[in-house]
Amino acid sequence: AQKVTQAQTEISVVEKEDVTLDCVYETRDTTYYLFWYKQPPSGELVFLIRRNSFDEQNEISGRYSWNFQKSTSSFNFTITASQVVDSAVYFCALSEARRGNTPLVFGKGTRLSVIA
Amino acid sequence: DAMVIQNPRYQVTQFGKPVTLSCSQTLNHNVMYWYQQKSSQAPKLLFHYYDKDFNNEADTPDNFQSRRPNTSFCFLDIRSPGLGDAAMYLCATSFSTGTGIYNEQFFGPGTRLTVL
Numbered sequence: 001a002q003k004v005t006q007a008q009t010e011i012s013v014v015e016k017e018d019v020t021l022d023c024v025y026e027t028r029d030t031t032y033y034l035f036w037y038k039q040p041p042s043g044e045l046v047f048l049i050r051r052n053s054f055d056e057q058n059e060i061s062g063r064y065s066w067n068f069q070k071s072t073s074s075f076n077f078t079i080t081a082s083q084v085v086d087s088a089v090y091f092c093a094l095s096e097a098r099r100g101n102t103p104l105v106f107g108k109g110t111r112l113s114v115i116a
Numbered sequence: 117d118a119m120v121i122q123n124p125r126y127q128v129t130q131f132g133k134p135v136t137l138s139c140s141q142t143l144n145h146n147v148m149y150w151y152q153q154k155s156s157q158a159p160k161l162l163f164h165y166y167d168k169d170f171n172n173e174a175d176t177p178d179n180f181q182s183r184r185p186n187t188s189f190c191f192l193d194i195r196s197p198g199l200g201d202a203a204m205y206l207c208a209t210s211f212s213t214g215t216g217i218y219n220e221q222f223f224g225p226g227t228r229l230t231v232l
Contacts, residue, residue, distance in 0.1 A: 035220060037223075042225065043204055043206075043225055043226040043228070044223055044224065044225040044226060045159070045206065045208075045223035046223075047220045047221070047222060047223075050219075050220045091158060091159075103149070103161045103164065103173070104159075104161070104221060106158035106159055107158060108157065108158050109156075109157075109158055
């Protein structure tokens with residue numbers, strides 16, 4: 001069975017601090033996809049990144065970076081020099097690739113508050 | 117811009133009064149999803165359409181139905197809303213070739229349903 005755990009329910013940081021959001025997943029499949037989504041107060045889920053299980057290369061996109069470690073089943077997300085606009089709920093999600101449209105399993109989300 | 121549109125953004129209904137939420141997309145994606153998200157929880161998949169094929173999640177109540185008259189539109193019907201059905205309803209789309217390559221889902225802004 002698939003499971004995604006985001007142990008941090010809420011995090012508060014002061015603007016310009018770096019912050020890491022943790023994500024640990026469980027799956028029996030060798031082929032799977034991991035995602036991060038951002039949900040600002042407006043409610044829309046915004047896609048941030050997709051990573052497949054065969055690609056452990058870390059990725060950086062501006063102030064965002066992701067660390068994928070299969071050995072620890074983790075896919076952590078770091079925001080460097082956080083800004084108030086980063087305040088949102090962040091969801092990590094997993095999908096097994098046995099079927100082309102296997103549904104996403106979401107973690108419970110981490111609410112990030114960036115204080116000016 | 118290509119996007120996922122949900123109408124209305126806010127819907128108020130009375131206990132037991134049927135309600136329909138709509139979703140349209142200009143992305144020409146072949147898969148459309150409906151999620152329910154209750155306050156401070158992760159989105160929960162209700163069902164999805166892969167082209168015209170309807171896929172219901174095992175724990176989705178019979179009270180929830182869906183229709184997809186064409187590629188662009190998908191509707192969520194709640195036949196007899198109860199107080200426990202008050203939530204944000206998110207529509208999402210993705211493109212799948214059915215080969216196991218899982219592409220990201222794009223979400224609409226959601227419809228917040230209130231049941232009085």
